[in-house]
Amino acid sequence: EVQLVESGGGLVKPGGSLRLSCAASGFTFSSYNMNWVRQAPGKGLEWVSSISGSSRYIYYADSVKGRFTISRDNAKNSLYLQMNSLRAEDTAVYYCAREHSGYDSRTWRYYYYMDVWGKGTTVTVSS
Amino acid sequence: SYELTQPPSVSVSPGQTARITCSADALAKQYAYWYQQKPGQAPLVVIYKDNERPSGIPERFSGSSSGTTVTLTISGVQAEDEADYYCQSADSSGTYRVFGGGTKLTVL
Numbered sequence: 001e002v003q004l005v006e007s008g009g010g011l012v013k014p015g016g017s018l019r020l021s022c023a024a025s026g027f028t029f030s031s032y033n034m035n036w037v038r039q040a041p042g043k044g045l046e047w048v049s050s051i052s053g054s055s056r057y058i059y060y061a062d063s064v065k066g067r068f069t070i071s072r073d074n075a076k077n078s079l080y081l082q083m084n085s086l087r088a089e090d091t092a093v094y095y096c097a098r099e100h101s102g103y104d105s106r107t108w109r110y111y112y113y114m115d116v117w118g119k120g121t122t123v124t125v126s127s
Numbered sequence: 128s129y130e131l132t133q134p135p136s137v138s139v140s141p142g143q144t145a146r147i148t149c150s151a152d153a154l155a156k157q158y159a160y161w162y163q164q165k166p167g168q169a170p171l172v173v174i175y176k177d178n179e180r181p182s183g184i185p186e187r188f189s190g191s192s193s194g195t196t197v198t199l200t201i202s203g204v205q206a207e208d209e210a211d212y213y214c215q216s217a218d219s220s221g222t223y224r225v226f227g228g229g230t231k232l233t234v235l
Binding site: 044046050061095097110117 | 156157158160162164169170171172175176181211213215217221222223224225226227228229
């Protein structure tokens, strides 16, 4: 069964740090881009960061650039998000999501969508 | 970065057709994807590449695209379809992923 399980969430003070983990199983982890997506309480989904299968390509949303670091360990089938200088507005449920991506030769377009999601881990930033 | 614009809410009666739109200039060149999220659950992709339906998603869910607007259509809405729906795409370079603000579908 294809599965993603996040862990590492918790309560942290503003300015503090936290490291999230996502354990993958049931598929060839290294073959997929992976993403972190968050959802603040009562709000919509916000893409946070993505990393290619080889870790060669890494991208961040402007809201977290310079504070968060995404990484992966393909030998351990694991995805990570190191979060530093945390702010109250970082409070959210953080989901890891597998990305199904490729090139459609019929339309000459690339595609990127998240086809497998974990259940999420909650991060609360509060004094 | 750019934004995908969705209506905050849509309401329909059971059996009717619900249409949820998503607009952005980049949608003329990038595919759109649709996710359903029920309370307390992770999102679930219901439409990918504008109009393709993953296995296991009911046929009443369909997608279409016209210029800079994509539309999720749910035909014969059922009570279980009540959820938040999000469109998602990428910027023109494929670097950033972006979600729309979400649309709450209410089944009256």
